[in-house]
Amino acid sequence: MFKLVTGKPGDGKTSNELWEFLTAKEYKGRDKFCTPIKGFEAAKHGVTEIPDIKGWRDLPEGSVIFIDEVQDYLGQRSGKEVPEWIRELARHRHSGKDFIATTQDPMFLDPFVRKLAKPHVHYHRPWNMKMVRHQWDTVQNDPTNKTARKSSQSRFVKPNPEVFKLYTSTVLDTHKAAPPWKLIAVAVVALVCLLGGSGLAMMRLLDMGPKPEPDPVAAHDVVVIDGKQATATGTPFDGLTQKPAINSEASWEPDKLKSRIEGMPWSAPIYDHLTRPNDFPRIAACISSERTGCRCFTQQGTPLKTPEKACEVLVKQGAFDPWKQGRQTAQGGNRSEPGRATTESEGPSEASEGITRVQYNKGRFLW
Known part of the structure:
Protein backbone atom coordinates (compact mmCIF):
# COMPACT_ATOMS: atom_id res chain seq x y z
CA MET A 1 0.00 0.00 0.00
CA PHE A 2 1.24 3.47 -0.90
CA LYS A 3 -1.24 5.76 0.82
CA LEU A 4 -1.15 9.36 -0.40
CA VAL A 5 -2.50 11.93 2.08
CA THR A 6 -3.07 15.52 0.92
CA GLY A 7 -4.42 18.69 2.47
CA LYS A 8 -3.58 22.32 3.09
CA PRO A 9 -1.63 23.36 6.22
CA GLY A 10 -3.89 23.14 9.26
CA ASP A 11 -6.46 20.87 7.60
CA GLY A 12 -5.45 17.86 9.76
CA LYS A 13 -3.51 15.54 7.45
CA THR A 14 -0.50 14.99 9.76
CA SER A 15 -2.42 14.98 13.06
CA ASN A 16 -4.93 12.37 11.90
CA GLU A 17 -2.53 10.13 9.98
CA LEU A 18 0.29 10.17 12.56
CA TRP A 19 -2.13 9.04 15.29
CA ASP A 31 8.56 -2.37 12.35
CA LYS A 32 7.84 1.36 12.00
CA PHE A 33 9.98 4.01 10.37
CA CYS A 34 9.46 7.71 9.69
CA THR A 35 11.20 10.69 8.17
CA PRO A 36 11.91 13.65 10.52
CA ILE A 37 8.75 15.26 11.95
CA LYS A 38 9.15 18.51 13.87
CA GLY A 39 8.98 17.91 17.62
CA PHE A 40 8.28 14.17 17.26
CA GLU A 41 10.56 11.93 19.34
CA ALA A 42 10.27 8.75 17.31
CA ALA A 43 12.24 6.45 19.63
CA LYS A 44 9.84 7.11 22.55
CA HIS A 45 7.01 5.62 20.50
CA GLY A 46 8.80 2.59 19.07
CA VAL A 47 9.52 4.26 15.74
CA THR A 48 12.90 4.46 14.00
CA GLU A 49 13.68 7.79 12.34
CA ILE A 50 15.39 7.66 8.91
CA PRO A 51 16.96 10.66 7.11
CA ASP A 52 15.41 9.80 3.71
CA ILE A 53 13.75 6.89 1.90
CA LYS A 54 16.36 6.05 -0.73
CA GLY A 55 17.28 2.96 1.29
CA TRP A 56 13.70 1.76 1.74
CA ARG A 57 14.56 -1.58 0.10
CA ASP A 58 16.95 -2.35 3.00
CA LEU A 59 14.21 -2.05 5.63
CA PRO A 60 12.72 -5.24 7.14
CA GLU A 61 9.87 -6.95 5.37
CA GLY A 62 6.44 -5.86 6.60
CA SER A 63 7.70 -2.42 7.64
CA VAL A 64 5.43 0.64 7.80
CA ILE A 65 7.08 3.88 6.63
CA PHE A 66 5.60 7.31 7.41
CA ILE A 67 6.88 10.02 5.02
CA ASP A 68 5.98 13.55 6.13
CA GLU A 69 6.13 16.17 3.35
CA VAL A 70 6.88 13.53 0.73
CA GLN A 71 7.71 16.17 -1.90
CA ASP A 72 11.05 16.62 -0.10
CA TYR A 73 11.99 13.01 -0.99
CA LEU A 74 9.83 12.07 -3.98
CA GLY A 75 9.14 15.41 -5.61
CA GLN A 76 9.05 16.36 -9.29
CA ARG A 77 12.19 15.22 -11.20
CA SER A 78 14.02 17.13 -13.92
CA GLY A 79 15.31 14.04 -15.75
CA LYS A 80 13.21 11.63 -17.79
CA GLU A 81 14.94 8.50 -16.51
CA VAL A 82 13.38 7.08 -13.33
CA PRO A 83 15.96 6.21 -10.65
CA GLU A 84 16.08 2.53 -9.76
CA TRP A 85 15.10 3.01 -6.09
CA ILE A 86 11.96 4.87 -7.26
CA ARG A 87 11.21 2.37 -10.00
CA GLU A 88 11.37 -0.46 -7.44
CA LEU A 89 8.46 1.13 -5.56
CA ALA A 90 6.21 -0.51 -8.14
CA ARG A 91 7.06 -3.82 -6.40
CA HIS A 92 6.97 -2.63 -2.79
CA ARG A 93 4.12 -5.02 -1.98
CA HIS A 94 6.36 -8.01 -2.70
CA SER A 95 8.15 -7.31 0.57
CA GLY A 96 4.94 -6.46 2.47
CA LYS A 97 5.88 -2.83 3.05
CA ASP A 98 3.32 -0.05 3.49
CA PHE A 99 3.92 3.68 2.91
CA ILE A 100 1.98 6.65 4.30
CA ALA A 101 3.01 9.85 2.51
CA THR A 102 1.70 13.35 3.27
CA THR A 103 1.89 16.43 1.05
CA GLN A 104 -0.14 19.54 0.34
CA ASP A 105 -1.00 18.72 -3.28
CA PRO A 106 -0.83 15.47 -5.29
CA MET A 107 0.93 17.27 -8.16
CA PHE A 108 3.96 17.82 -5.88
CA LEU A 109 4.62 14.06 -6.02
CA ASP A 110 6.84 12.30 -8.57
CA PRO A 111 4.58 11.34 -11.54
CA PHE A 112 5.82 7.73 -11.50
CA VAL A 113 4.97 7.32 -7.81
CA ARG A 114 1.71 9.25 -8.17
CA LYS A 115 0.41 6.55 -10.50
CA LEU A 116 1.22 3.89 -7.88
CA ALA A 117 -0.54 5.60 -4.99
CA LYS A 118 -3.62 3.90 -3.57
CA PRO A 119 -5.68 5.00 -1.71
CA HIS A 120 -5.76 8.79 -1.92
CA VAL A 121 -6.98 10.59 1.23
CA HIS A 122 -7.62 14.33 1.25
CA TYR A 123 -8.40 16.45 4.32
CA HIS A 124 -10.41 19.62 3.94
CA ARG A 125 -11.41 22.16 6.58
CA PRO A 126 -13.83 24.71 5.04
CA TRP A 127 -13.76 28.11 6.76
CA ASN A 128 -11.39 26.58 9.38
CA MET A 129 -14.31 24.78 11.00
CA LYS A 130 -15.05 21.01 10.90
CA MET A 131 -12.57 18.69 9.20
CA VAL A 132 -13.81 16.57 6.30
CA ARG A 133 -12.00 13.42 5.16
CA HIS A 134 -12.35 12.38 1.49
CA GLN A 135 -11.05 9.07 0.15
CA TRP A 136 -10.66 7.61 -3.38
CA ASP A 137 -9.19 4.38 -4.74
CA THR A 138 -7.08 6.32 -7.25
CA VAL A 139 -5.19 9.62 -7.06
CA GLN A 140 -7.23 12.72 -7.87
CA ASN A 141 -5.08 15.39 -9.52
CA ASP A 142 -7.44 18.06 -8.14
CA PRO A 143 -9.12 16.77 -4.95
CA THR A 144 -10.83 20.14 -4.43
CA ASN A 145 -12.86 19.72 -7.63
CA LYS A 146 -16.63 19.39 -7.00
CA THR A 147 -16.90 16.34 -9.24
CA ALA A 148 -14.06 14.62 -7.39
CA ARG A 149 -15.60 15.35 -4.01
CA LYS A 150 -18.97 13.95 -5.07
CA SER A 151 -17.31 10.65 -6.05
CA SER A 152 -15.41 10.32 -2.75
CA GLN A 153 -16.20 8.51 0.47
CA SER A 154 -16.41 11.43 2.88
CA ARG A 155 -17.00 11.88 6.59
CA PHE A 156 -16.36 14.42 9.35
CA VAL A 157 -13.30 13.70 11.50
CA LYS A 158 -11.72 15.14 14.62
CA PRO A 159 -8.07 14.43 15.55
CA ASN A 160 -7.32 12.93 18.93
CA PRO A 161 -6.17 15.80 21.20
CA GLU A 162 -3.32 13.61 22.53
CA VAL A 163 -1.55 13.66 19.17
CA PHE A 164 -0.69 17.34 19.52
CA LYS A 165 1.47 16.44 22.54
CA LEU A 166 3.62 14.21 20.32
CA TYR A 167 4.82 16.70 17.71
CA THR A 168 4.88 20.42 16.92
CA SER A 169 1.97 21.20 14.65
CA THR A 170 2.58 24.96 14.50
CA VAL A 171 4.35 27.66 16.46
CA LEU A 172 1.43 30.10 16.27
CA ASP A 173 -2.10 29.04 15.39
CA THR A 174 -3.34 31.63 12.91
CA HIS A 175 -6.21 29.49 11.57
CA LYS A 176 -9.29 30.85 13.30
CA ALA A 177 -12.82 29.78 12.51
CA ALA A 178 -14.32 32.13 9.94
CA PRO A 179 -17.97 31.22 9.28
CA PRO A 180 -19.33 32.45 5.93
CA TRP A 181 -21.62 35.11 7.35
CA LYS A 182 -22.75 36.29 3.93
CA LEU A 183 -23.86 32.79 2.96
CA ILE A 184 -25.55 32.35 6.33
CA ALA A 185 -27.43 35.63 5.87
CA VAL A 186 -28.56 34.57 2.39
CA ALA A 187 -29.72 31.21 3.76
CA VAL A 188 -31.70 32.90 6.55
CA VAL A 189 -33.39 35.27 4.10
CA ALA A 190 -34.23 32.35 1.80
CA LEU A 191 -35.70 30.41 4.72
CA VAL A 192 -37.85 33.37 5.78
CA CYS A 193 -39.11 33.80 2.21
CA LEU A 194 -39.88 30.09 1.99
CA LEU A 195 -41.87 30.10 5.23
CA GLY A 196 -43.67 33.30 4.23
CA GLY A 197 -44.56 31.87 0.83
CA SER A 198 -45.82 28.66 2.40
CA GLY A 199 -48.02 30.62 4.80
CA LEU A 200 -49.43 32.76 1.98
CA ALA A 201 -50.13 29.67 -0.13
CA MET A 202 -51.95 28.04 2.78
CA MET A 203 -54.09 31.13 3.34
CA ARG A 204 -55.05 31.22 -0.34
CA LEU A 205 -55.93 27.55 -0.31
CA LEU A 206 -58.16 28.12 2.68
CA ASP A 207 -59.83 31.08 0.95
CA MET A 208 -60.61 28.84 -2.03
CA GLY A 209 -62.74 26.58 0.16
CA PRO A 210 -66.56 26.92 0.25
CA LYS A 211 -67.82 29.82 2.36
CA PRO A 212 -70.38 29.14 5.13
CA GLU A 213 -73.87 30.01 3.87
CA PRO A 214 -76.78 31.07 6.09
CA ASP A 215 -79.38 28.38 6.61
CA PRO A 216 -82.75 29.68 5.33
CA VAL A 217 -84.54 27.29 7.63
CA ALA A 218 -82.85 28.83 10.65
CA ALA A 219 -84.24 32.30 9.76
CA HIS A 220 -87.52 31.49 11.50
CA ASP A 221 -86.96 28.86 14.15
CA VAL A 222 -89.78 27.82 16.42
CA VAL A 223 -88.49 26.96 19.86
CA VAL A 224 -90.17 26.00 23.10
CA ILE A 225 -89.41 27.78 26.36
CA ASP A 226 -91.18 26.45 29.45
CA GLY A 227 -93.77 24.67 27.31
CA LYS A 228 -94.63 27.79 25.23
CA GLN A 229 -93.77 28.44 21.61
CA ALA A 230 -91.64 31.42 20.63
CA THR A 231 -90.19 32.59 17.33
CA ALA A 232 -86.51 33.60 17.15
CA THR A 233 -85.32 35.34 14.00
CA GLY A 234 -81.78 36.05 12.74
CA THR A 235 -78.52 34.18 13.13
CA PRO A 236 -77.50 32.29 16.26
CA PHE A 237 -75.21 35.16 17.27
CA ASP A 238 -77.76 37.96 16.83
CA GLY A 239 -79.15 37.26 20.26
CA LEU A 240 -76.85 39.88 21.77
CA THR A 241 -78.57 42.73 19.87
CA GLN A 242 -82.02 41.57 18.77
CA LYS A 243 -85.21 42.13 20.68
CA PRO A 244 -86.60 39.38 22.93
CA ALA A 245 -88.65 36.71 21.18
CA ILE A 246 -92.36 37.49 20.84
CA ASN A 247 -94.73 35.70 23.20
CA SER A 248 -91.84 34.13 25.08
CA GLU A 249 -91.48 34.11 28.81
CA ALA A 250 -88.04 33.00 29.92
CA SER A 251 -87.83 31.29 33.27
CA TRP A 252 -84.81 32.57 35.21
CA GLU A 253 -84.23 29.46 37.25
CA PRO A 254 -80.78 28.50 38.55
CA ASP A 255 -80.73 25.21 36.62
CA LYS A 256 -81.44 27.00 33.35
CA LEU A 257 -78.60 29.47 33.96
CA LYS A 258 -76.03 26.76 34.65
CA SER A 259 -73.65 26.02 31.74
CA ARG A 260 -73.71 22.50 30.36
CA ILE A 261 -70.00 22.81 29.43
CA GLU A 262 -67.61 24.54 31.82
CA GLY A 263 -66.19 27.76 30.42
CA MET A 264 -68.97 28.11 27.82
CA PRO A 265 -71.73 30.23 29.41
CA TRP A 266 -73.76 30.20 26.20
CA SER A 267 -74.31 26.45 26.66
CA ALA A 268 -76.83 27.18 29.44
CA PRO A 269 -80.40 25.94 28.61
CA ILE A 270 -81.83 29.45 28.79
CA TYR A 271 -79.87 30.44 25.64
CA ASP A 272 -80.90 27.43 23.55
CA HIS A 273 -83.19 29.49 21.30
CA LEU A 274 -80.30 31.88 20.52
CA THR A 275 -77.48 29.43 19.95
CA ARG A 276 -78.85 26.97 17.41
CA PRO A 277 -76.03 26.14 14.92
CA ASN A 278 -76.51 27.15 11.29
CA ASP A 279 -73.54 25.25 9.85
CA PHE A 280 -71.36 22.20 10.44
CA PRO A 281 -67.61 21.57 9.94
CA ARG A 282 -66.73 20.48 6.42
CA ILE A 283 -63.37 19.66 4.79
CA ALA A 284 -62.52 22.76 2.76
CA ALA A 285 -58.83 22.17 2.02
CA CYS A 286 -56.10 19.57 2.55
CA ILE A 287 -52.36 20.25 2.34
CA SER A 288 -49.57 17.67 2.17
CA SER A 289 -45.86 18.41 2.67
CA GLU A 290 -42.76 16.46 3.73
CA ARG A 291 -42.19 18.72 6.75
CA THR A 292 -45.70 18.79 8.30
CA GLY A 293 -47.33 15.73 6.76
CA CYS A 294 -50.93 15.78 5.51
CA ARG A 295 -53.45 18.09 7.20
CA CYS A 296 -57.04 19.12 6.49
CA PHE A 297 -58.90 22.32 7.43
CA THR A 298 -62.54 23.32 7.76
CA GLN A 299 -64.27 26.09 5.82
CA GLN A 300 -63.35 28.46 8.70
CA GLY A 301 -59.63 27.59 8.52
CA THR A 302 -59.54 25.51 11.70
CA PRO A 303 -57.57 22.22 11.68
CA LEU A 304 -59.63 19.06 11.29
CA LYS A 305 -58.35 15.72 12.56
CA THR A 306 -58.27 13.43 9.52
CA PRO A 307 -56.62 9.99 9.06
CA GLU A 308 -53.35 10.25 7.12
CA LYS A 309 -54.45 7.95 4.28
CA ALA A 310 -57.79 9.71 3.88
CA CYS A 311 -56.02 13.08 3.79
CA GLU A 312 -53.64 11.91 1.03
CA VAL A 313 -56.61 10.67 -1.04
CA LEU A 314 -58.35 14.04 -0.63
CA VAL A 315 -55.20 15.87 -1.75
CA LYS A 316 -54.80 13.73 -4.88
CA GLN A 317 -58.44 13.14 -5.90
CA GLY A 318 -60.61 15.61 -3.99
CA ALA A 319 -64.05 14.71 -2.60
CA PHE A 320 -67.69 15.19 -3.61
CA ASP A 321 -69.61 17.83 -1.62
CA PRO A 322 -73.22 16.53 -1.29
CA TRP A 323 -74.40 19.74 0.42
CA LYS A 324 -73.11 22.29 -2.13
CA GLN A 325 -76.23 22.37 -4.35
CA GLY A 326 -78.52 22.92 -1.37
CA ARG A 327 -76.49 25.89 -0.19
CA GLN A 328 -76.48 27.45 -3.68
CA THR A 329 -80.25 26.95 -4.09
CA ALA A 330 -80.98 28.56 -0.74
CA GLN A 331 -78.70 31.48 -1.56
CA GLY A 332 -80.30 31.99 -5.00
CA GLY A 333 -83.81 31.91 -3.52
CA ASN A 334 -82.96 34.61 -1.01
CA ARG A 335 -81.54 36.87 -3.72
CA SER A 336 -84.66 36.60 -5.95
CA GLU A 337 -87.10 37.94 -3.34
CA PRO A 338 -86.24 41.67 -3.69
CA GLY A 339 -86.63 41.51 -7.49
CA ARG A 340 -90.18 40.28 -7.25
CA ALA A 341 -91.10 42.82 -4.60
CA THR A 342 -90.10 45.81 -6.77
CA THR A 343 -91.59 44.64 -10.09
CA GLU A 344 -94.63 46.61 -11.27
CA SER A 345 -97.04 45.83 -14.10
CA GLU A 346 -97.67 48.45 -16.77
CA GLY A 347 -101.49 48.33 -16.56
CA PRO A 348 -103.88 48.86 -13.67
CA SER A 349 -103.75 46.17 -11.07
CA GLU A 350 -105.22 45.34 -7.71
CA ALA A 351 -102.68 46.35 -5.09
CA SER A 352 -104.86 45.30 -2.19
CA GLU A 353 -108.49 44.86 -1.30
CA GLY A 354 -110.50 48.11 -2.00
CA ILE A 355 -107.60 49.89 -3.73
CA THR A 356 -107.08 50.13 -7.51
CA ARG A 357 -103.59 51.05 -8.78
CA VAL A 358 -103.57 53.28 -11.94
CA GLN A 359 -100.46 54.08 -13.97
CA TYR A 360 -99.55 57.80 -13.70
CA ASN A 361 -99.20 59.98 -16.86
CA LYS A 362 -98.03 63.58 -16.60
CA GLY A 363 -100.82 66.15 -17.34
CA ARG A 364 -103.60 63.57 -17.12
CA PHE A 365 -104.79 64.64 -13.69
CA LEU A 366 -105.47 68.26 -12.71
CA TRP A 367 -105.21 68.06 -8.95
Missing part, protein backbone atom coordinates in the same frame (compact mmCIF):
# COMPACT_ATOMS: atom_id res chain seq x y z
CA GLU A 20 -3.42 6.24 13.04
CA PHE A 21 0.18 5.27 12.21
CA LEU A 22 0.93 4.85 15.93
CA THR A 23 -2.32 3.23 17.13
CA ALA A 24 -4.01 1.36 14.23
CA LYS A 25 -4.43 -2.39 14.73
CA GLU A 26 -3.16 -3.25 11.23
CA TYR A 27 0.21 -1.66 12.08
CA LYS A 28 0.56 -3.24 15.51
CA GLY A 29 3.64 -5.45 15.95
CA ARG A 30 5.27 -4.27 12.71
